[in-house]
Amino acid sequence: MKKKIVYVGLSADILHKGHINILKIANKYGEVCVGLLTDQAIATYKNIPYLDYKKRKVVIENIKYVKKVIPQKTLDYVENLNIIKPDFVVHGDDWKTGVQKKTRERVIKTLKKWSGKLIEPSYTKNISSTSIKKEMSNIISLPKNRVSRLKRLINSKDIVRILESHNALTGMIIDKINVVKKNKVFDFDGMWSSSLTDSATKGLPDNSSLSFSARISSLQDMMDVTSKPLVFDADNGGQIEHLSFLIRSLERSGVSAIIMEDKIGLKKNSLFKNQSGTKQDNPSHFAKKIKKICATRQSEDFMVIARIESFILNKGIKDALKRAEIYSKAGADAILIHSKEKTPAQIFSFAKEFKKSKNFIPLVSVPSTYSKVYEKELIRNGFRIVIYANQLLRAAYPAMEKTAKTILKNSRAYEADKNIIPIKEIINLIKND
Numbered sequence: 001m002k003k004k005i006v007y008v009g010l011s012a013d014i015l016h017k018g019h020i021n022i023l024k025i026a027n028k029y030g031e032v033c034v035g036l037l038t039d040q041a042i043a044t045y046k047n048i049p050y051l052d053y054k055k056r057k058v059v060i061e062n063i064k065y066v067k068k069v070i071p072q073k074t075l076d077y078v079e080n081l082n083i084i085k086p087d088f089v090v091h092g093d094d095w096k097t098g099v100q101k102k103t104r105e106r107v108i109k110t111l112k113k114w115s116g117k118l119i120e121p122s123y124t125k126n127i128s129s130t131s132i133k134k135e136m137s138n139i140i141s142l143p144k145n146r147v148s149r150l151k152r153l154i155n156s157k158d159i160v161r162i163l164e165s166h167n168a169l170t171g172m173i174i175d176k177i178n179v180v181k182k183n184k185v186f187d188f189d190g191m192w193s194s195s196l197t198d199s200a201t202k203g204l205p206d207n208s209s210l211s212f213s214a215r216i217s218s219l220q221d222m223m224d225v226t227s228k229p230l231v232f233d234a235d236n237g238g239q240i241e242h243l244s245f246l247i248r249s250l251e252r253s254g255v256s257a258i259i260m261e262d263k264i265g266l267k268k269n270s271l272f273k274n275q276s277g278t279k280q281d282n283p284s285h286f287a288k289k290i291k292k293i294c295a296t297r298q299s300e301d302f303m304v305i306a307r308i309e310s311f312i313l314n315k316g317i318k319d320a321l322k323r324a325e326i327y328s329k330a331g332a333d334a335i336l337i338h339s340k341e342k343t344p345a346q347i348f349s350f351a352k353e354f355k356k357s358k359n360f361i362p363l364v365s366v367p368s369t370y371s372k373v374y375e376k377e378l379i380r381n382g383f384r385i386v387i388y389a390n391q392l393l394r395a396a397y398p399a400m401e402k403t404a405k406t407i408l409k410n411s412r413a414y415e416a417d418k419n420i421i422p423i424k425e426i427i428n429l430i431k432n433d
């Protein structure tokens with residue numbers, strides 16, 4: 001008699017006895033086919049897994065209860081079910097509520113077409129993947145593991161969302177906070193070490209007066225208490241002869257990418273209205289800097305992102321496109337096309353043209369002045385990374401200023417209390433373990 005087919009959908013990132021229990025039960029009903037969720041499928045509803053698809057597949061296909069493993073490319077099972085037409089689907093009963101509730105309903109509906117059955121063993125309690133994940137996050141935050149995470153995120157997600165961080169505390173906010181919208185978890189994928197906000201925090205202008213060693217010391221504070229990737233704003237990277245030392249320090253610290261802008265001379269922030277005296281680098285000289293980084297980096301996963309300032313200096317799209325070609329050929333992994341317009345029209349027309357090139361590489365956007373743009377519009381126009389470059393410092397400064405003024409006005413602190421967090425909360429914020 002033909003053996004029955006049993007389908008089990010799994011992410012199987014951190015494999016625990018709950019998974020084994022499900023597979024063991026599934027095996028009793030027939031031959032088990034595991035639909036292993038791809039990194040892209042997992043990224044649609046939670047963080048990308050610690051282990052990539054290939055590594056997870058090796059583990060699962062060697063479990064004695066498993067007959068074969070196929071990729072499940074979406075959170076939804078329907079596509080695979082229609083191909084496999086299993087007699088049974090086995091899943092822990094924990095999906096009756098929460099993110100996967102709808103997925104479950106669609107499984108039941110699809111199975112009905114060929115009288116298949118859903119088996120739901122009770123979920124193995126007392127295994128907290130959250131506590132296992134906490135331990136894993138210590139491993140993942142080791143520099144070597146953290147460096148490569150940004151590239152994996154770019155390969156797995158529609159858009160990688162980065163937020164400015166200027167100290168350890170802001171890094172912790174980026175690492176921890178999330179919101180749930182339409183059953184999906186939204187969080188930030190990494191931190192931006194901004195030259196503007198790092199300098200401002202130290203009372204310095206954004207003109208490279210803050211040395212790279214001071215910048216690296218600030219980011220070390222963040223790296224010590226976080227696990228997400230960090231993208232480093234390197235201004236123009238400094239002198240070509242010094243680049244290899246900078247890259248070595250960044251990689252050792254666990255930084256995932258350097259963004260280097262094609263300007264020369266005394267650094268001026270790109271959002272200043274008056275850009276007189278600011279010059280753009282000769283594209284072939286800038287290309288040499290990119291090549292130098294590619295030649296010195298230890299890990300292929302450490303990304304070099306070339307930032308084009310043509311629009312900032314009113315040079316127009318032709319100049320920007322010419323540069324994008326040259327920088328891409330030199331080995332850049334992505335292009336940040338910067339703009340200080342109020343709308344994204346300029347960068348979208350650049351993206352439309354650059355997409356036609358055989359040298360096209362992923363695009364990065366910094367929507368500081370065109371902040372009305374939604375992430376879905378950026379995705380539609382070919383952008384893969386969005387950097388919210390300064391918002392946390394801009395939020396913190398007026399809040400602190402207001403509190404200081406309230407104390408002065410009232411000659412006591414009481415009136416400020418209602419706008420600030422209780423002391424207990426700030427003590428509990430940082431765990432002492």
Ligand code: SPV
Pocket residue numbers: 194195196197206233269270271366368389390
């Ligand atoms: C920064 O945040 O320091 C940047 C982005 O480089 S911008 O301020 O727009 O130049």
Ligand code: MG
Pocket residue numbers: 194195196233235
């Ligand atoms: Mg900067």
